[in-house]
Amino acid sequence: MKKPFLFVALDDLDKKERETLETAEQLSSVDGPFGFKANLDYLLQEGVLATHAAIGKVQRFNRPVFADLKMWNGTRTMQSVIEMLVAKGVDYLNVYALADDLLPGAIKAAEGSQTKVLGLTVLTHFSEE
Numbered sequence: 001m002k003k004p005f006l007f008v009a010l011d012d013l014d015k016k017e018r019e020t021l022e023t024a025e026q027l028s029s030v031d032g033p034f035g036f037k038a039n040l041d042y043l044l045q046e047g048v049l050a051t052h053a054a055i056g057k058v059q060r061f062n063r064p065v066f067a068d069l070k071m072w073n074g075t076r077t078m079q080s081v082i083e084m085l086v087a088k089g090v091d092y093l094n095v096y097a098l099a100d101d102l103l104p105g106a107i108k109a110a111e112g113s114q115t116k117v118l119g120l121t122v123l124t125h126f127s128e129e
Helices: 017-028 040-046 054-059 075-087 097-110
Strands: 006-009 034-039 065-071 092-096 116-120
Touching: 017 054, 034 040, 034 054, 040 054, 040 065, 054 065, 065 075, 075 092, 075 097, 092 097, 097 116
Parallel strands: 006 034, 034 065, 065 092, 092 116
Antiparallel strands: none
C-alpha cells in the first residue's frame, strides 16, 4: 500500500460511532493513498488494548491508522503509550515537537517497527493573536 498523503479525520467517533464507521467503510473502497485518524478522546473511551477496541474498529478498513494523541508527557509515559500503539499496529502517531529532551527516549519505543512518529508543531485552531 502506498504511504498516505491524507488522513480522513474520524472526529465524530466518540459521539456518532456507528455513523462515522459506516462512512469510513464507504470511503475505504475509494482508491488512493489515504488513511484514517482517530482522536485521543475516542481511543480512551473505547480502550486501546481490549479485543475489538478502538484501534481494531478503524484498522478493519485496511487503511493506515493515525492515532492523534498530541503527546507531551514524561518520557516514561510517552514511551509506554508508544509501545502499546506499536504492539497494536498503529501506523502513525504524533507527539509535540517542542517536547525537546523528552522525545528521544520515547521515540526509541517505535524503532524497528512500522509505526511512524510525527512531530506536531502548531495546532490549527491557534490564531495570530
